[in-house]
Amino acid sequence: MAKLTENRFWRSLFRRPLPDSDLDRMLTMFSNFFLHILPAKVHRHSLKPGATWGLGVISFVLFLVLIVTGVLLMFFYVPSVERAYRDMKDLKYVVSYGVILRNMHRWAAHGMVAAVFLHMVRVFFTGSYKPPREFNWVLGILLWGITLLLSFTGYLLPWDQLAYWAITVGTSIASYPPWIGEKIRVLLLGGNIVGESALLRFYVLHVVFLPMVLMVLAAVHFWRVRKDGGIARPIALALHPVAGGGPTSAEATARFVPGPLKTYTLVELVRGTSPQVGIQAPEEEVPSWPHLTMRLLIVFELVLVVLTAVSFLFDAPLLEQANPVRPDNPAKAPWYFLGIQELVSYSALVGGVLVPAIALLGLMSIPYMDRDRSDQGIWFGSPAGKRAAWISFLLTVLVIPALLFLDSRFGVRQVAPGAPQFFTDLLNPASVLTTLMAVSSFLTWRATRSRRLGAMVLFTAFVSAYLVFTVIGTYFRGPNWVWVWPWQ
Ligand code: HEM
Secondary structure (H helix, E strand, O other): OHHHHOOHHHHHHOOOOOOOOHHHHHHHHHHOOOOOOOOOEEEHHHHOHHHHOOHHHHHHHHHHHHHHHHHHHHOOOOOOOOOHHHHHHHHHHOOOOHHHHHHHHHHHHHHHHHHHHHHHHHHHHOOOOOOOOHHHHHHHHHHHHHHHHHHHHHHOOOOEHHHHHHHHHHHHHHOOOOOOHHHHHHHHHOOOOOOHHHHHHHHHHHHHHHHHHHHHHHHHHHHHHHHOOOOOOOHHHHHOOOOOOOOOHHHHHHHOOOOOOOEEEEOOOEEEEOOOOOOOOHHHEEEHHHHHHHHHHHHHHHHHHHHHHHHHHOOOOOOOEOOOOOOOOOOOOOHHHHHHHHHHHHOHHHHHHHHHHHHHHHHHHHHHHOOOHHHOOOOOOOHHHHHHHHHHHHHHHHHHHHHHHHHHHHOHHHHOOOOOHHHHHHOOHHHHHHHHHHHHHHHHHHHHOOHHHHHHHHHHHHHHHHHHHHHHHHHOEOHHHOEOOOOO
């Protein structure tokens, strides 16, 4: 080992030996290109598994796996209607380990969609979007959108029946917004049908444009985590040395002794005031090397092990070659859009345009409405928050089947089949549910005067509804989108 590391070449690569003092550990973090995005020291609270469940890191590791497997797949794939499907077959039967490569790429893509979604849920329920992290939340929503688009554009590439009809459905949902919808669809497809130009456009978006945008946004996202002071933690911990079960924020503030504010100037280049150092607990912070770096390595390896195991056990689906004249019935969008497809089946305007637009704007505005930081970094904020989340979850899960049942018996289409579309748009399960969600959130806010509780009710209902509609679209819809039981 000594022979390997004690020579000029090694030292030109790694300028510092393995650190054995705290100073060295911090210098290692500073001087390494890959590590310098991380802080030199990290608060113990951020290292607890329950603080983040590692979901942001898991999302990023899956993205890295997607880049590596994606580049390898590019060696064997040509995006043309004649070649695409054959190349998929070759990957399965001809290329060594081609099937594993494809499986890893496919399962990592699904895993990333799920991990990013769960990461957003974690960030919300720990109140980690509050100032100064509002903008990072908005960036996160954009990242979620790009992740979905990346997965969606990749869906078409195998050019089998599943891909073809899922994209046909997905792009027709995209055409619902009035005025611009049809233009978006034509822009995406390069024409009116899913054909050669669509395949090429999806390919270029999938392998060049969207990954580049995601990389840039993710870099800004990570940089902001650093600039916002690391992972959000309870205010009391931010000021007081004792982790967990420490004093309330008021006690901590009372015991906080502000240090003198010094003014510094760096050769006229930088002006500012030094950060205040009171009794603010250096002992609660530990060097990132090895405490954080080891944890990151473990998460990285776990993701790889699980993904490889899954890829050996389960093959990515590949149906027969795409056939534009034989539609699948039901033709289903990719699973993460099935909730929207379900809503669209009630009303294209409400399900395909209004609800997604309201949801998107609502999600983005959360941190600008709820700015009280007193419960940041605490799961559900308080026992009342936990109760609100549970009640909202249970109500949503119960109300949706009830609404579907009522719609199937007394809905506009049943009672007055000839009624103008306007009435179906106005009164259908999606519009009624959205109204109920908004009203219950407003009433919670009125009753408690707590924006956090109002947001809690709304967000929990949104996440629960997204999941319930996705399950319904996946398992309970059969030919012509009629209700079927999964065992039928
Ligand atoms: C490609 C997608 C994403 C990646 C790779 C990513 C990655 C990360 C990472 C590594 C962190 C550090 C903490 C952790 O591991 O949880 C983080 C924090 C954060 N993320 Fe994301 N993220 C993504 C999407 C999102 C989404 C969809 C949202 C919310 C809408 C979001 C909002 C935030 C916020 C507010 C923080 C700071 C949290 C705190 O201070 O506790 N991110 N993200």
